[in-house]
Each structure stands twice: as structure tokens, then as C-alpha cells.
Amino acid sequence: MHEGESKSVFLRWVEIFLSATPDTLFTAEALRKTNLTVHVSTKLNRSHLVHGKRALILPCLGRTDKDLQRGNPQFVSCENSMGVVQESRGVLNPPSKNLRSEVSIVCGLAKATLEKNESVDWDAFQNNYDLIRDCIAQVIPGFENFNERVRQPAGFYLPNAAKEKII
Numbered sequence: 001m002h003e004g005e006s007k008s009v010f011l012r013w014v015e016i017f018l019s020a021t022p023d024t025l026f027t028a029e030a031l032r033k034t035n036l037t038v039h040v041s042t043k044l045n046r047s048h049l050v051h052g053k054r055a056l057i058l059p060c061l062g063r064t065d066k067d068l069q070r071g072n073p074q075f076v077s078c079e080n081s082m083g084v085v086q087e088s089r090g091v092l093n094p095p096s097k098n099l100r101s102e103v104s105i106v107c108g109l110a111k112a113t114l115e116k117n118e119s120v121d122w123d124a125f126q127n128n129y130d131l132i133r134d135c136i137a138q139v140i141p142g143f144e145n146f147n148e149r150v151r152q153p154a155g156f157y158l159p160n161a162a163k164e165k166i167i
Contacts, residue, residue, distance in 0.1 A: 002030035009036040010052060011109075013102060018047045040105055061101045065090040069104070074129045076103070077150050079158065085143075086155030103129060 001008055010031060014020065021027040031037060034052035041048070042062040048055070061067055067074045067090055075089040100108070107126035125132050130147050137146040142159040149156040161167075 001034060002026060004033040006034070008034045008052075009038065010034045011038045011040070012047075013040045015041060015045055015047065018050055040102055058105055059096075059099055060105055061090065061094055061099050063088045063090055064092050065094040065099070066092065067101045069101070069127045069129075072127070074101070074103070076101075076129065077133065077146075077155075083158045083160055084155045085150055085158060087150050103132070 001010070018024060018027055018031070028050045031050050031052060036054045036056065037052040038056045038058060039048055039051075040058045040060050042060060044057070048057055063076065063078070067076075073089070075087045077085050078088045079085050104126050107122040110120070111122045121131075133143075133146040133150065137143045
């Protein structure tokens with residue numbers, strides 16, 4: 001991207017992506033050379049000021065907002081700085097009926113851009129986030145029984161090799 005050789009689209013969800021990179025100026029230069037930057041975001045922030053030749057901001061639900069998919073409440077999971085994975089369930093009415101969840105946006109983009117794949121049911125993922133967590137549990141060590149464990153009041157700790165003194 002930085003060398004301008006990529007005909008790229010940069011899609012980001014991380015609010016602080018630019019400031020979190022090790023070399024902010026280098027990353028900013030690279031982002032400015034992309035054809036399109038797409039930012040899925042809960043609110044406007046300074047990172048929107050650094051973009052490609054064209055830019056798109058897709059507003060989405062915040063973690064504090066109720067997330068209803070086909071009338072069914074959904075929740076996301078998040079990891080805190082101590083390596084604990086917990087559920088995050090919004091309680092506020094969304095500021096607009098037009099806002100979509102990040103999951104809904106991802107599934108919509110996948111359906112619109114990827115070849116139809118019978119093994120991936122994007123509509124099912126969009127309507128039931130438990131199905132996504134079930135897939136994660138099948139492939140990522142430390143996430144076994146993800147749906148059950150994330151619903152525990154204190155969540156669960158991710159494996160930590162340093163803490164467990166595993167080399």
C-alpha cells in the first residue's frame with residue numbers, strides 16, 4: 001500500500017487503527033494511497049480524516065445499543081486488557097432505526113461480494129451470533145464451549161502461556 005502498487009480497498013473496524021500502529025505517519029501515507037477506505041464506526045473520530053482517494057464511513061450500532069436481529073436480542077463478546085472474554089449486551093435504544101450491527105454489515109458485504117458458497121450461511125450468522133461463536137469454538141484454542149463460557153457472569157480467561165509458564 002505504501003508504495004502505491006496496490007489497487008486497494010482498506011476496510012477497517014478498529015476505531016484507533018491509525019494511532020495504534022507502530023509508525024503512524026508511514027501508515028497514514030499508505031492509507032492516502034489506497035483507492036478506497038471504508039470505516040465501520042460508531043461515531044466520528046480523528047481517524048476518519050486520514051483516508052484514501054475515496055472514503056466511505058458506515059455508521060454502526062455501538063456496544064451500548066440494543067442489537068435485535070429479526071426481533072431476537074444478540075450480544076457480542078469482547079476481550080478486556082486482562083485477557084477475559086465477556087459478553088457485551090446493549091441496553092439503549094439505537095439512535096436510528098437505520099443503523100446496522102457490525103455483524104450485519106459484514107454479512108451483507110459478504111453476500112454482496114463473495115461467490116455464493118453453500119457452506120457459509122451469511123443470513124444465519126447475521127440472525128444468530130451464537131452460530132459465529134460456535135464456529136470460533138471449533139477452530140481457535142481456548143474458545144472451547146464459547147457460548148456457554150461467555151455467558152458466565154465473569155466471562156472466561158483466555159489461555160496465557162506466560163502466566164501458565166508454558167514455553
